[in-house]
Amino acid sequence: MPHPFKKLCVHAAMIAFVSVGIAQPAQAALVGTAQVVAAANAEQARASLAAALNRADVQAELQRYHIDAADAQARIAALSDAEVASLAHQVDSLPAGGDGVVGALVFIFVLLLVTDILGLTKVFPFTRHR
Incomplete structure (x- = not known):
């Protein structure tokens, strides 16, 4: 008569081996050049916005409006790539x-x-x- 713990271990091992063997669907697609360039531009825009937030005059303005710089950085990090590109374009076009x-x-x-x-x-x- 097998020990109950041994029986439990055998059942757990059987479930693990069976679940590993289940095929997971995989998807593959080509990544276009436009997507790679857009992602690189978004990262560059995100870096330029982060650098702008680290400037002393911007820090002073943020403090004047009682905005925490870390919160502003977190909000920029949470923006989508399109939103970051739009915001960076607006900042670049300001006088x-x-x-x-x-x-x-x-x-x-x-x-x-x-x-x-x-x-x-x-x-x-x-x-x-x-």
């Missing part, structure tokens, strides 16, 4: 002054200059007033 501040100041200057030339305001002393 160096940041958020169009320089453009707004130039617009206000030109607006005041035109109104001063037309005689509606007296802001600049170098324009003629009648």
Whole structure:
């Protein structure tokens, strides 16, 4: 009469051998060049965003808005490849002054200059007033 533990071990071994023999379906597909390039671009964009977050001025702005840098890094890591590429493109296309501040100041200057030339305001002393 076999020992109950020995019988349990034999049954466990039989189940293990049978389950290993079950064929698992495998799928294989060609990876296109576009997919490889897109993945490489996404990793490069992710690295550039991470580098931008590590800059001192960006760290100061994050602290000003009470955002933890580690949380921002985690959120960037959680973005999909398409979202990372879009965000990196938006960051790259921003003006160096940041958020169009320089453009707004130039617009206000030109607006005041035109109104001063037309005689509606007296802001600049170098324009003629009648």
